Amino acid sequence: MAQNTGECAFRLLGPIEVSVGDRVLELRGLRQRALLTRLLLAQGRVVSVDALAHDVWSGNPPRSARTQVSICVAALRRLFRDAGASCDVITTVTPGYRLELTSHWTDIAEFSARTEKGYDLARRGLTEQAAEQLHRALALWRGRAFGDLTSHFTELEAAHLSQQRMLATEQLMMLRLELGEHRSLVGELTALVGANPLREQLRACLMLALHRSGQRAEALRTFREGRALTVDELGLEPGADLRAVHEQILHDEAEPSASADGHCANAPWQAAPPAQLPSDSAVFCGRREELRRLDQVLGTDTSARTAPVACVVGPPGTGKSAVVVHWGHRAAARFPDGCLYVDLRETTGDDPGRTAQDVLRRFLRALGVPPASLPDGLEECAALYRSLIAGRRLLIVLDHARCYDQIRPLLPGDGLCRVVVTGCELLMDKGTAEVVLLGGLAQGEAVRLLAETAGADRIAADPIGAATLVGLCARLPVALRAAGARLARKPHWTVADLVGRMSDRSRRLDLLSQGENSVRACFDRALHTLPFEVAGHYRALGRLSASAFNTGIAADVLGLGGGEAEDALERLVDLHLLEVVGRDPRGALRYRFPGLLALHAAEAYAARPDAPTRRGELALAAPQRRHSAIQRHGADRDATGS
Template sequence: MSVHPIVPIFQGAGKPKRKEDIESGLEFRILGPLEVQMNGQGLTVGGPRQRAVLSALLLSVNQVVSCDSLIEKVWNGRPPRTARTQVAICIATLRKVFRSAGWSEETITTATPGYMLNLAGHSLDSLRFEQMVARATEWTAEDRPAEAAAALREALALWRGPALGGVYAPFAETEAARLDEQRMLAVEQQMALRLQLGEHQALLGELQALVGACPLRERLRYYLMLAQYRSGRRAEALTTFRDGMRHSIEEIGLELGAELQSLHDSILRDEFPQPAVPGIAAPLRDRPQPVPCQLPENDAYFIGRSREQWLMDDALLSDCPQLPSSIAYITGSPGIGKTSLAVNWAHRSAHRFPDGQLFADLRQDRTLDVLHQFLRRLGAEGPLPMDVPEAAERYRAMLEGKRVLLVLDDASSYAGLRHLLPGRGECRVIITGQADLDELLQKYSALRLRIGPLSDEESLEVLTSVLRDSRAEESPQATRRLAALCGHTPPALRAAATKLLTKQHWRVSDLVRRLERSADRLAELSIGEDSLRARLNRRVRELDPLSAAAYRELSRLDGADFEAAEAAKVLGTDLLDAEDLIETLVDAQLLEVVGRGLSGEMRYRWQELVRLHAFHSLCAAPGLANCVG
């Protein structure tokens, strides 16, 4: 077997250096003038455009904001011709500011069709405010007014002035008004709690100032009248009512509402020495908890996998006392359909789990965040443990005696999911991932399913179901060739069918011919953020530098199959080191083991589109732009 020119990049290579730990991340502050701090030091964000772009990303944190949306927000519908370029410059400038401050991770990522600010490792005061207000609401419902009032005091202390100060754009003004309304609702809730705690005299000055600043907020006027009445200032309470009535009629032409008028009448007659405090949530204890159902939407074009589903039925649904397993682990290469299989089976079997179905994307969320999410879905009330083992203990206690199905998607390590596994009982777990979770298989009798490409018939069914016309049946030979060019992988098959769907005048053979001549077939078969190329890019980024380089270099080998000795020549290493690198790629589901050759050495195989991705990555590497396949 011939090979392409060898670049011995591994000779003398050492282990990759670890990144230095950073004391803390970036602190974004929008509850007042827009600020960014790092370890207590303020960063210079830049001019009006950079501040507007950063504000827009912070208001949609952890979500993709399209470039068109950023242009609309920054220029308010009147963008210059260079707007897209200017947005890109703003993003580059912000990234440079963050890097200069010592944060090496990419906080603002490029994500089709725009950009996303990833808050992982950082903090945002508006999110902290919302979390503390939510906690106060829970404590209020549990009749814990002191704790709730303290949480609201801490939340309101985050405010430093009008929100998004220094950001001059209509969208910022709208969002500032929304945030300020949230602040006022929190203020009103805090006043209600403090009245409930008997702090009426201490509140008089604060409430008078608040009513003076916001004379049309009837709830604040109610609380001031109540505080005055309870402090023995009955005449002042009645005056407060008359001032409010006059102001309301003059400003908006309406009398005060029924609650205030009822309070006025009660104070006038001195009938109720302790009128009730409105605005306090009813206790949650007696409310029935809904059964959690977190499963994502089923895949409309899910095809095949009947053998795998039968094995999962046998392992997870058997009524036999010697139950084979309570866990199914689905693994396979990126884009092969692991999540679709898990979610399809979960929907089909949901009726067997009457206590609910829980779902978590482990690539997106931290273990503690997932535990908190699950605990809330299971009905946990009050503050949640901030320690992972403690939260896991409470989580397992809540699952005790229940029959719940858990789908844990995209697991990368046993450490990342072990606290999410229930104890012994009737719960069942489906895990998907691309890593070999040796510890999971060692500690649990888990069913391990490695799924591969679809069969010819299943691939044809995917193409036909997406295409929804007769072109596939009219050209069976061309359709089979198209399925082969797609590597029989679901994302590529759907992308191909979608191209035909949008090109009604094309025959299947037209697309086949185009793919056969394409210099980058994977690009032709990639549509959207979750394309096969995007999934492979993510997987390779998770590899260590030596394994990622091996992934690229091995694509120089001719053909899909090869032995370790051939790989060692390409990699410029000895046989043992080459085998270690190859096994890392096997564990990452980027290569397959196909047995031993005539020489007795282990043989490995590329899936075709994975090899194309590796070779494209090789050609895109610096200094290799002219390599040829």
């Protein structure tokens, strides 16, 4: 909490209140509070002026919104400065503003830290200390989060925070039961169940408190009331945990029993909702249609018998993971029970120790299963995992999946969870998954990404050069970020300087392959995950990467028959490493490597010109046939103008 003079404290868990030192600031109007709240919820990330206008005016900003945002920010800055804030609280960072949180305090961050610490202490069996942390976390609440703000973004976030508050309350009630406070809890739990009649965890706690207080008949009546409510309103029987407590009370077995790790043996496993989604990108541009498609596929309809699955596919470098992570953060309020995430590149390759079972065990630990209670076998882990997430609204993100067998044990058993899978090819049948295909960014989105990475002024100073640079990057997000980073590191370069260098095809990948935004590394990773035979075909076809080719030419280069060559080409099309560009004059399909992959395939061929193919004799068995194929390919290209 803010104690030192000049440090700001932001209280959002109730009516919005801001103070500098001991002085409480007077915020003027809903719009000022909404804008400040939007900046606070960004958690130190830059929020563009357009995003602020959209959210402050709930998606319907007036034409003067940008000007009004600037006026509002100026007023807030003046308010902080006059109150003696020790540093600039709101800074201007293209394309908008950022609220600096490093030297300030927020009750939301404090609540999150204390609840996480409480959950961790509970997992370690330190019941009394855990209860104290959760009690102090819940004491931060002063009413409905964000007070009287009714903007769409605050309503979603308020719902999410309210869910976190309720989960912390339920955990605290369980801990206090373990500490033997059942008599003092009866009244408190009765009020909580009355206000939240469908929260089965609270009802189970009330039943236990009543039974341990000698009110067995009242405990059973509480169960009957809850069952009638769920059957009437939801058409469902009570959940397994509540039924288990009912059975324990019926058989007079609901007395607390300490397990080896200090937890109550009769209490269902409980943990903080998992929040494993990686942090969102500080710069994310475009993809509106793809995000809308994810909204549509992974909507709020819970009538499906199985969990809806979205497969986000596309060539390497299109930003599949970034799109999914951005959507996940945007839709977090839809998943009050949290998010499970795994990067499946860590479970592939030459590391046999990282299997689907390891991922399941990791998920089970995140869901609160003590390590000593984890099953041994894959099927047992999968069964417990499906049981624990049944009836929960969880987002499950399976990033960089390679095949369906890899993800099958990780799929839920009912329709409340939502699953997003990313990879270079569709991993499930159309009947069980919906496809969201990513390609290059739209031209305007690509220029914007370049501007946000390299600096808006430099890009605006040369719009023609910027458009050319976007074309050289094939509108690929990983390449645009790399080009922008290159310009940012070279302030003495103009856009034209970089365009001139990248116009040399032999240098283009080098210029785009330094640091974390390396295009070559991105493509190399994709190639490394391919089956050996498919990778060999990719390398061999790199000899033809500069232009389009038909099946006959590919067959000669690969040393395959016509049907086998067509299968090989279509496999690469499925992986988005080749694209179909029409037909030649004889009606045969023509293929080519898209964009920068053409350069990478040529490099791969040059590095391994004798890379084995299915017949293993590309370099030795048919040199004359390959020579004639290249000659025919040149003739075809001359004839078609490709």
